[in-house]
Amino acid sequence: MGDLAIRVENLSKLYRIGLARSRRDTFADFGSKISKFIHRPTASKLTTRNSNSDIFWALKDVSFEVKRGQVIGIIGPNGAGKSTLLKILARITEPTTGRAEIHGRVGSLLEVGTGFHPELTGRENIYLNGAILGMKRVEIRRKFDEIVAFADIDRFLETPVKRYSSGMYVRLAFAVAAHLEPEVLIVDEVLSVGDGSFQRKCLSKMEDVGKQGRTVLFVSHSMPAITRLCDRAILLNEGGVTREGPSHFVVSSYLASVRGTTSVREWTDPEKAPGGEVACLRAVRVREQNGQIADTIDIRKPVSVEMEYDVIKPGYKLLAHLQFYNEEGVHAFSAHDLDPDWRRRPRPAGRYVSTVQIPGNFLSEGTMFVGAGLQTLDPVIVQVYMLDLVAFRVTEKMNTDSARGDYAGKMGGIVRPLLKWSTQFNPHSKLGNR
Amino acid sequence: MSTKTNISSQVSDSLIERTVNAPITVVQPSKGFFHLDLPAIWHYRELLYFLVWRGIKTRYKQTVLGIGWAIIQPLMMMVIFTIVFSMFAKLPSDGVPYPIFTYAALLPWTYFSEAIRRGSVSVVNDANLVQKIYFPRVMLPISGVLTPFVDIVPAFGILLGMMVWYGLTPSWSIFVLPAFFILAFLTALSVSLWLSALNVRYRDVQHIVPFLVQLWLYASPVVYPISLVPEGWRVLYGLNPMAGVIEGFRWVLLGTGGPDYAVMAVSASMVLVLLMGGLIYFTRMERIFADVI
Numbered sequence: 001m002g003d004l005a006i007r008v009e010n011l012s013k014l015y016r017i018g019l020a021r022s023r024r025d026t027f028a029d030f031g032s033k034i035s036k037f038i039h040r041p042t043a044s045k046l047t048t049r050n051s052n053s054d055i056f057w058a059l060k061d062v063s064f065e066v067k068r069g070q071v072i073g074i075i076g077p078n079g080a081g082k083s084t085l086l087k088i089l090a091r092i093t094e095p096t097t098g099r100a101e102i103h104g105r106v107g108s109l110l111e112v113g114t115g116f117h118p119e120l121t122g123r124e125n126i127y128l129n130g131a132i133l134g135m136k137r138v139e140i141r142r143k144f145d146e147i148v149a150f151a152d153i154d155r156f157l158e159t160p161v162k163r164y165s166s167g168m169y170v171r172l173a174f175a176v177a178a179h180l181e182p183e184v185l186i187v188d189e190v191l192s193v194g195d196g197s198f199q200r201k202c203l204s205k206m207e208d209v210g211k212q213g214r215t216v217l218f219v220s221h222s223m224p225a226i227t228r229l230c231d232r233a234i235l236l237n238e239g240g241v242t243r244e245g246p247s248h249f250v251v252s253s254y255l256a257s258v259r260g261t262t263s264v265r266e267w268t269d270p271e272k273a274p275g276g277e278v279a280c281l282r283a284v285r286v287r288e289q290n291g292q293i294a295d296t297i298d299i300r301k302p303v304s305v306e307m308e309y310d311v312i313k314p315g316y317k318l319l320a321h322l323q324f325y326n327e328e329g330v331h332a333f334s335a336h337d338l339d340p341d342w343r344r345r346p347r348p349a350g351r352y353v354s355t356v357q358i359p360g361n362f363l364s365e366g367t368m369f370v371g372a373g374l375q376t377l378d379p380v381i382v383q384v385y386m387l388d389l390v391a392f393r394v395t396e397k398m399n400t401d402s403a404r405g406d407y408a409g410k411m412g413g414i415v416r417p418l419l420k421w422s423t424q425f426n427p428h429s430k431l432g433n434r
Numbered sequence: 435m436s437t438k439t440n441i442s443s444q445v446s447d448s449l450i451e452r453t454v455n456a457p458i459t460v461v462q463p464s465k466g467f468f469h470l471d472l473p474a475i476w477h478y479r480e481l482l483y484f485l486v487w488r489g490i491k492t493r494y495k496q497t498v499l500g501i502g503w504a505i506i507q508p509l510m511m512m513v514i515f516t517i518v519f520s521m522f523a524k525l526p527s528d529g530v531p532y533p534i535f536t537y538a539a540l541l542p543w544t545y546f547s548e549a550i551r552r553g554s555v556s557v558v559n560d561a562n563l564v565q566k567i568y569f570p571r572v573m574l575p576i577s578g579v580l581t582p583f584v585d586i587v588p589a590f591g592i593l594l595g596m597m598v599w600y601g602l603t604p605s606w607s608i609f610v611l612p613a614f615f616i617l618a619f620l621t622a623l624s625v626s627l628w629l630s631a632l633n634v635r636y637r638d639v640q641h642i643v644p645f646l647v648q649l650w651l652y653a654s655p656v657v658y659p660i661s662l663v664p665e666g667w668r669v670l671y672g673l674n675p676m677a678g679v680i681e682g683f684r685w686v687l688l689g690t691g692g693p694d695y696a697v698m699a700v701s702a703s704m705v706l707v708l709l710m711g712g713l714i715y716f717t718r719m720e721r722i723f724a725d726v727i
Contacts, residue, residue: 115562117492
């Protein structure tokens with residue numbers, strides 16, 4: 001019992017939609033409500049309030065428990081209720097029914113830079129934002145230098161924030177928020193701001209928070225971030241919990257449910273296919289050695305990933321590439337299409353299928369997430385760049401001729417190549433006699 | 435699944451200790467008619483300080499006249515009123531020169547109108563805070579109503595200057611002046627509680643407020659003395675809490691009128707009723723602010 005950080009019991013949230021909410025209420029509506037109230041006994045046509053199309057359950061009977069020190073990810077498609085759940089736990093909105101208990105001080109990060117005032121300086125905004133997030137003045141003063149160092153805005157402390165670049169703004173906002181020290185931290189997708197290096201900084205800060213033993217509830221659309229940071233995950237869909245368990249398991253379930261199988265992503269409608277003026281992506285597929293679509297690959301066997309794309313505007317040189325991430329969110333490698341047939345040739349219009357072969361005994365065990373990109377060369381214009389398109393699991397059976405050999409323990413590493421070793425042996429050599 | 439090792443057992447021990455001793459927050463649908471979470475308000479008192487500080491700091495940023503605006507408004511109004519109501523309309527002024535007569539009323543009045551202006555839009559203006567952060571929402575109208583107090587200081591300085599100019603010295607009753615400031619504050623607060631909560635739902639409110647303030651000006655004894663109001667009507671007139679406030683200011687500073695205890699009693703009771711009602715309405719509406727804003 002002293003172990004529990006969060007307990008959620010049958011939490012539900014109802015929203016009224018439709019005409020009742022489509023326009024801001026004015027006194028005219030207020031007046032008509034009054035007259036409806038007065039006329040209620042006699043009127044029979046006032047029932048639109050109760051029809052089903054008017055109500056929408058953002059959350060329905062959500063229950064789960066989080067133990068102290070766990071880092072829990074919440075994933076799900078848009079509209080599943082993730083943000084609503086966080087809002088309720090952060091006490092911003094009330095549940096319609098149900099109950100939640102949180103043990104410890106709660107810090108919620110639903111957005112970075114909430115309450116920043118553009119006319120105030122960086123220094124002033126640190127204090128303001130910190131106070132808004134719930135820090136006491138003494139606490140802010142104590143952490144002030146750390147915050148400034150993390151945000152790297154030492155020279156601009158006395159400038160009004162409206163003069164900051166968007167990067168500086170976001171760094172400062174996150175720096176303040178990162179120094180919140182509640183026992184329970186609720187975070188909503190705030191890592192999807194800023195550039196790549198900043199995102200990495202945020203991710204590792206989040207990791208530290210988890211390692212310090214705080215309980216964290218983390219909503220994200222980035223599957224690698226979820227698998228990297230979270231022990232367990234909860235999958236929400238249409239207001240209810242559909243999966244709960246170790247994060248890899250839940251993430252694969254989610255990817256599988258979204259796409260039928262995790263290892264194929266297709267865009268059959270050319271209107272919806274992602275791309276630019278020159279080329280668009282139509283499909284990405286994972287195949288095993290015999291050419292069949294597969295989502296689980298034996299670690300010893302080769303795997304191929306194909307990209308199917310259309311060139312709409314001919315005459316451009318194109319670079320197709322795939323990005324491979326492991327389940328920790330680490331970028332394992334990129335594969336650039338250097339096929340000599342097409343490498344520097346301006347492409348005619350048409351449908352292309354480019355396939356990369358990854359040899360067996362190269363990848364490590366676990367889930368690989370694959371992203372794809374297309375860009376023109378001379379000039380470089382990115383047509384497509386999307387991560388987390390397909391995923392496949394690399395598995396290993398015991399007692400096989402893989403790089404593991406006879407070792408039964410855990411083998412780490414981003415790749416697991418089978419490499420050639422050679423040893424020289426001299427039976428007659430004695431110590432000291434070379 | 436990667437294992438997470440605690441960086442420092444000292445850190446996590448204190449964390450454990452804090453969690454075990456820490457408050458338990460229960461999130462559930464509000465029951466009951468009305469609930470004012472005083473412990474939470476106390477806990478977030480520093481936020482109130484920062485909200486007021488923010489209001490004061492940003493008030494005059496990038497303006498040339500800065501705090502001069504705090505003086506110009508009541509002074510200009512005094513000049514116009516003197517010309518129109520004293521010179522043209524020849525309204526009486528309880529035995530003191532009209533300019534100071536009206537200025538003594540303008541001092542609390544400009545505070546009040548500014549406080550209402552800010553207080554009524556306080557929740558809506560910070561809609562992004564309401565949607566993203568938890569804190570007792572009542573902080574917003576309170577900070578809106580507290581901020582204009584900073585303008586009183588220079589305006590009061592001018593008043594003292596005028597009193598010296600006209601040779602008026604205040605009596606011992608000046609020590610009661612803070613009570614009237616508090617009354618003005620409570621009036622502004624109670625009206626703002628109602629208006630800010632209504633404004634979240636019905637945005638007409640913020641458009642009505644300037645008009646409301648204009649009407650209220652003439653319903654208050656700013657340009658005319660309360661002695662102009664017929665005897666029988668006077669108690670009814672006292673239902674306007676600002677009547678009590680302004681009479682009080684004039685009495686303390688200029689020695690005119692009252693104290694008309696009947697009017698002040700009615701005003702004070704009115705404020706209490708409005709305040710209680712405002713708190714109830716606000717805290718009830720607070721539950722749906724984030725959903726409706």
